[in-house]
Amino acid sequence: MSHQYSFNEDPIGCGLVGCLGGLIFGLVGGGILLVVAALTAAIVTPMPSPTPSQTQPDLQVTVDESFLNRFTNQPAEGMIRIDVLPDNQVQLIVNTTIQIFGAATPVQITGLFEMQLIQQKLQVQLIDTQVLGIPPSVELANFFSEDLSIINQDLNAIIDDISGVLGTSIVVSNVNTTETQIQLDIQEIR
Amino acid sequence: MRYLGYFGLILGSLIGLLVVIVIAILLRSVPPPVSVQPPPISPDITIFLSEQSLSRIASDILERPTVIDFDLNGQMRVTARAKVGWVEPVIHVGLLLEMQGTDVVSEFDWLRLGFLTIPARWLPQSFGESSAMVGQIIKNQTPPDFILTGLTTTADGITFQLKWIGQ
Numbered sequence: 298m299s300h301q302y303s304f305n306e307d308p309i310g311c312g313l314v315g316c317l318g319g320l321i322f323g324l325v326g327g328g329i330l331l332v333v334a335a336l337t338a339a340i341v342t343p344m345p346s347p348t349p350s351q352t353q354p355d356l357q358v359t360v361d362e363s364f365l366n367r368f369t370n371q372p373a374e375g376m377i378r379i380d381v382l383p384d385n386q387v388q389l390i391v392n393t394t395i396q397i398f399g400a401a402t403p404v405q406i407t408g409l410f411e412m413q414l415i416q417q418k419l420q421v422q423l424i425d426t427q428v429l430g431i432p433p434s435v436e437l438a439n440f441f442s443e444d445l446s447i448i449n450q451d452l453n454a455i456i457d458d459i460s461g462v463l464g465t466s467i468v469v470s471n472v473n474t475t476e477t478q479i480q481l482d483i484q485e486i487r
Numbered sequence: 488m489r490y491l492g493y494f495g496l497i498l499g500s501l502i503g504l505l506v507v508i509v510i511a512i513l514l515r516s517v518p519p520p521v522s523v524q525p526p527p528i529s530p531d532i533t534i535f536l537s538e539q540s541l542s543r544i545a546s547d548i549l550e551r552p553t554v555i556d557f558d559l560n561g562q563m564r565v566t567a568r569a570k571v572g573w574v575e576p577v578i579h580v581g582l583l584l585e586m587q588g589t590d591v592v593s594e595f596d597w598l599r600l601g602f603l604t605i606p607a608r609w610l611p612q613s614f615g616e617s618s619a620m621v622g623q624i625i626k627n628q629t630p631p632d633f634i635l636t637g638l639t640t641t642a643d644g645i646t647f648q649l650k651w652i653g654q
Contacts, residue, residue: 311489323507338602
């Protein structure tokens with residue numbers, strides 16, 4: 298003889314089944330509701346715009362003095378040393394030998410350069426040349442003149458390279474030196 | 488006695504909804520991970536790139552408006568509209584940048600859709616694979632004869648520290 302189950306006979310079981318059904322409904326329905334609400338919020342949200350920094354430039358490059366000295370091609374004879382100074386100055390010290398009346402004479406030529414921003418372009422200018430070890434009659438004041446134009450050309454080429462990598466036009470907005478570092482601030486032209 | 492069944496249904500639904508809400512709240516309050524940075528080596532060249540510049544570069548590469556935000560400890564967030572079915576919601580992707588030797592590794596951390604933040608472990612692995620591209624792009628942009636020795640992020644942008652290994 299079969300017995301038909303009736304919820305009326307087991308009210309607790311009826312409540313538990315209802316609770317389980319409700320739990321599944323709540324979890325699934327709540328999950329779907331949550332995703333739909335989040336998706337709706339994401340659709341109506343406007344795209345944020347990048348906030349420009351008030352304290353930092355678009356690009357800042359800091360070069361260390363020790364790197365410049367290692368990176369510089371040293372001549373076969375003698376030595377070149379770069380000394381970064383505050384106030385945007387750089388000293389280039391060249392120890393070499395020159396022939397004076399057929400005799401090899403050791404000399405030290407020191408060039409003091411200043412980095413300036415002229416029309417938002419970085420320009421290196423020679424301030425002073427000092428020569429040690431030879432009589433004043435030997436003219437070496439223009440020793441760095443040729444190098445200067447090469448340095449300026451190289452600097453502009455580096456700025457052009459950076460512009461190419463960034464994919465936009467740039468200008469040097471500030472130059473600053475410390476005892477050991479050269480720092481360039483660069484801004485994109487928008 | 489069906490009333491008890493209805494009561495159970497309502498109670499179960501409420502508990503279910505409550506569980507979903509608690510999970511959503513817990514997901515939002517997950518503390519950001521902290522990337523482990525190697526001890527600093529005195530760099531030869533230090534390059535800082537602002538969020539604004541990187542956002543413009545990313546927009547050019549992805550051919551859609553993209554915003555990149557950085558925070559401390561290698562945290563990076565990429566925001567863009569992505570096509571999901573027939574809609575284009577704003578999606579935020581959280582990445583974690585960290586140095587592993589001289590390589591930059593970018594790990595997919597989370598995805599935010601509206602107010603819902605979904606951790607990386609809940610999403611398919613394919614999401615993480617595309618995130619690794621960021622580290623690869625940084626590696627590819629490192630000039631020849633230089634190695635990356637450090638990487639720091641701030642609210643303003645990202646700073647790379649490079650060491651020259653050329654002759």
